[in-house]
Amino acid sequence: MTAENPLTPMGRRAKAAARILARTPTDAKNRLLHAIADGLLAHQDAILDANARDIADGQAAGLRANLIDRMTLTPARLQSIADDTRNVAALPDPVGEEFDGRVLPNGLRILKRRTPLGVIGLIYEARPNVTVDIAALSLKTGNATIMRGSSEIRRSNFAIMEVIHDALEKTDLPRDAVQYIENPDRAMVGHLLKLDRYVDMIIPRGGAGLHEFCRQNSTIPVITGGIGICHIFVDASADLKQAVPIIHNAKTQRPSVCNALDTLLVHEAVAETLLPRVVERLAQDGVTFRAEERALAIVGDHPAVQPAGPDDFDTEWLSLVLSLRVVSDLDEALDHIDQHSTHHSDSILTNDWSHAQRFLDEVDSAAVYVNASTRFTDGAQLGLGAEVAISTQKLHARGPMGLKELTTYKWIILGEGHVRP
Amino acid sequence: MTAENPLTPMGRRAKAAARILARTPTDAKNRLLHAIADGLLAHQDAILDANARDIADGQAAGLRANLIDRMTLTPARLQSIADDTRNVAALPDPVGEEFDGRVLPNGLRILKRRTPLGVIGLIYEARPNVTVDIAALSLKTGNATIMRGSSEIRRSNFAIMEVIHDALEKTDLPRDAVQYIENPDRAMVGHLLKLDRYVDMIIPRGGAGLHEFCRQNSTIPVITGGIGICHIFVDASADLKQAVPIIHNAKTQRPSVCNALDTLLVHEAVAETLLPRVVERLAQDGVTFRAEERALAIVGDHPAVQPAGPDDFDTEWLSLVLSLRVVSDLDEALDHIDQHSTHHSDSILTNDWSHAQRFLDEVDSAAVYVNASTRFTDGAQLGLGAEVAISTQKLHARGPMGLKELTTYKWIILGEGHVRP
Numbered sequence A, B: 001m002t003a004e005n006p007l008t009p010m011g012r013r014a015k016a017a018a019r020i021l022a023r024t025p026t027d028a029k030n031r032l033l034h035a036i037a038d039g040l041l042a043h044q045d046a047i048l049d050a051n052a053r054d055i056a057d058g059q060a061a062g063l064r065a066n067l068i069d070r071m072t073l074t075p076a077r078l079q080s081i082a083d084d085t086r087n088v089a090a091l092p093d094p095v096g097e098e099f100d101g102r103v104l105p106n107g108l109r110i111l112k113r114r115t116p117l118g119v120i121g122l123i124y125e126a127r128p129n130v131t132v133d134i135a136a137l138s139l140k141t142g143n144a145t146i147m148r149g150s151s152e153i154r155r156s157n158f159a160i161m162e163v164i165h166d167a168l169e170k171t172d173l174p175r176d177a178v179q180y181i182e183n184p185d186r187a188m189v190g191h192l193l194k195l196d197r198y199v200d201m202i203i204p205r206g207g208a209g210l211h212e213f214c215r216q217n218s219t220i221p222v223i224t225g226g227i228g229i230c231h232i233f234v235d236a237s238a239d240l241k242q243a244v245p246i247i248h249n250a251k252t253q254r255p256s257v258c259n260a261l262d263t264l265l266v267h268e269a270v271a272e273t274l275l276p277r278v279v280e281r282l283a284q285d286g287v288t289f290r291a292e293e294r295a296l297a298i299v300g301d302h303p304a305v306q307p308a309g310p311d312d313f314d315t316e317w318l319s320l321v322l323s324l325r326v327v328s329d330l331d332e333a334l335d336h337i338d339q340h341s342t343h344h345s346d347s348i349l350t351n352d353w354s355h356a357q358r359f360l361d362e363v364d365s366a367a368v369y370v371n372a373s374t375r376f377t378d379g380a381q382l383g384l385g386a387e388v389a390i391s392t393q394k395l396h397a398r399g400p401m402g403l404k405e406l407t408t409y410k411w412i413i414l415g416e417g418h419v420r421p
Helices: A008-021 A024-042 A045-062 A065-071 A074-092 A128-140 A151-170 A189-193 A209-215 A240-252 A268-283 A292-300 A328-340 A352-362 B008-021 B026-042 B043-061 B065-071 B075-090 B127-138 B151-170 B185-192 B208-217 B240-252 B268-283 B293-299 B330-340 B353-362
Strands: A098-103 A109-114 A119-124 A143-147 A178-180 A203-205 A229-236 A261-267 A288-291 A305-307 A321-327 A344-348 A366-373 A389-391 A399-401 A407-418 B098-103 B108-116 B119-124 B144-148 B178-180 B201-205 B230-234 B260-265 B287-293 B306-307 B323-326 B346-350 B369-373 B390-391 B398-403 B407-418
Touching: A008 A119, A008 A143, A008 A178, A024 A074, A024 A128, A024 A151, A024 B065, A045 A065, A045 A074, A045 A151, A065 A151, A074 A128, A074 B119, A098 A407, A098 B151, A109 A399, A109 B390, A128 A143, A128 A151, A128 A178, A128 A203, A151 A178, A151 A305, A178 A352, A178 B043, A189 A209, A203 A209, A203 A292, A229 A240, A229 A292, A229 A328, A240 A261, A240 A366, A240 B407, A261 A328, A268 A288, A268 A321, A288 A292, A292 A321, A321 A328, A321 B268, A328 A352, A328 A366, A328 B398, A344 A352, A352 A366, A352 B098, A366 B208, A366 B346, A407 B065, A407 B398, B008 B119, B008 B144, B008 B178, B026 B075, B026 B127, B026 B151, B043 B065, B043 B075, B065 B108, B065 B127, B065 B151, B075 B127, B075 B293, B127 B144, B127 B151, B127 B201, B127 B353, B144 B185, B144 B346, B151 B178, B185 B208, B230 B240, B240 B260, B240 B369, B260 B330, B268 B287, B268 B293, B268 B323, B287 B293, B293 B323, B323 B330, B330 B353, B353 B369
Parallel strands: A119 A143, A119 A203, A143 A178, A229 A261, A229 A344, A261 A321, A288 A305, A288 A321, A344 A366, A366 B407, A407 B369, B119 B144, B119 B201, B144 B178, B230 B260, B230 B346, B260 B323, B287 B306, B287 B323, B346 B369
Antiparallel strands: A098 A109, A109 A407, A389 A399, B098 B108, B108 B407, B390 B398
């Protein structure tokens, strides 16, 4: 089956490049990252020109304004992408770390050594910054990459790939360390997902549909995630003066991202006090609300509030909409979260010690909060220095993934003629 | 798609049981494991009787003797399974461990807490010990399990499941913590592999075909592994007195397992001395050899030696057969291993410091050895206390998997009204 995969030659070249990258010292990898940053700035005109042609096509095709915005490169954005690349160079290299070392009773010395994963397959939507971002993180950790971006930004990506390939050649590293699938046929995505003989991990960067497609079709482990139906539960004992700013921050600070708030659950004991304040404050910034019956009875008269529909509590809004529900107690809140959360980020606002502990114990999400905004679920905010993706699955990595999550380990076993009795 | 999955009710019950198990303290989980061990011995007659009927059917169906042997339970084997279950009770519980804790510059306190994975799907061949083994390891780590064993041992498995369910009831834990797919239709395996809404990890325990089937068909992360084409490379500087016992141990101590030796690579400088000794010693214990041209020129006259066929270096022998090849130098050995290894366990015998380092750096296998038999790639041998499986993939866990590898973690984030600037 894999023998007929049209991407097999690409996979074979990636594997060969990965073998070289795995032995490349940190200094050389950092020089490469600086060469990429330099190249992005030196070839700014060519990249922006290619990007302008992608944008013109996108506008002619009637793409939505927010998609066009994500596609657009400017001198300032290119500078910031170059800066990010230099930041990755400045981070510590996790490859080569040795841990869990010990001498066994029989004298055998064992340890684990952190190594690159090998080859990473990236499938992503129309964000040219992701091309550089994932290339930089993969190269820093000694991994080769096969990329497939969406065709809306293919000219931008080709121009960026030229910079990356130049930098690889200048620093005597293999061009095949970063490869891009130029064939625009959508079937290529399916072929990449079946290239298990050569590719060790698939990272999808895009919406829920892309993640689901990858999970359904891949024979390679997929890091799924990034989809967040996030909750805040305001308990009876919560500090209500803290609550409004936290809810405001979680919903409005950047509504289009996965860790933004989607559903507010309020304990009945504080609902009549808190809900009107929340609606008043957030409506000032354009938020509209979908309220279930009990919440509707309290704030239903406000023009920004409408009754919740049947799917509203299972919707990741990614926009200035907030679902509202009044619950009778902590158990009802936990049950709601258990049924509706995508296990990304959920928070309790409370001053009750035992309720905080139960929430931390029982909410099965990548990030569980007490008295804070859900917006901190982010590699940079949590001190990882960089972010590959946010995983909502449970294997390998959960929550924000940094450089370490692009590595694996090997067992090293050192004997002096040891045989097993 | 998942809505029509006939295993959905089972998945839902497993998830509910997992939520309870996740909050069950270590003491209660240990009491359960002892209750299972007690039950296995108390119901020994019923289990052995069920097993005898499976064996009778297997013999009538003409199953191979080694398969019949793996299927067979005896009082001594049942005692040993019960002892193993008590050993798991005695191991430390990884669940609840907290690590990577720190206070961020903004005062936010973060840490990771180790938690159960949730629900584990087990698909396995005709080994009734695996039923207890995986149930014990999963329960110890707070995971629910959905099992599908091969139909040859279904009566044995039903009798064992009755013991497990009794023990769960006696210790006030949910019966659904361990469920067995009783429907013998092979399509159920495919349905289990698509139950991604409820199952967090698939563990296949069986041959290469089962692993490949799971990888091709699962929408759930699969721990593939257990397939080992293992190499020993004898370098020019090796201590030849150590080499023969190591090779003998790796090949003959238990030839049917994945970490047994499949291919011996010998440096040309020592081939004429070493190969005759190896053939002489191992042939005494019934080993036969498949030699490529240069090895054949040295030991081809021995009656146990025949020329290697085209697939012999890509065969996991699992029996008393050993492939032989003479190589010109370390690079040729590394290239051979790169092309033919299944990345399980590979060893170099050498006294050359730089060759040992290159081998450790460049061989991309789960376990890489210097001067020792490959037979140590095993959870018990490496001090894990128990072994779930041996992974030859690179995500989540590589090499022997113990209790810790049946867990994930959640990020815990504690604020005092923190919002993201």
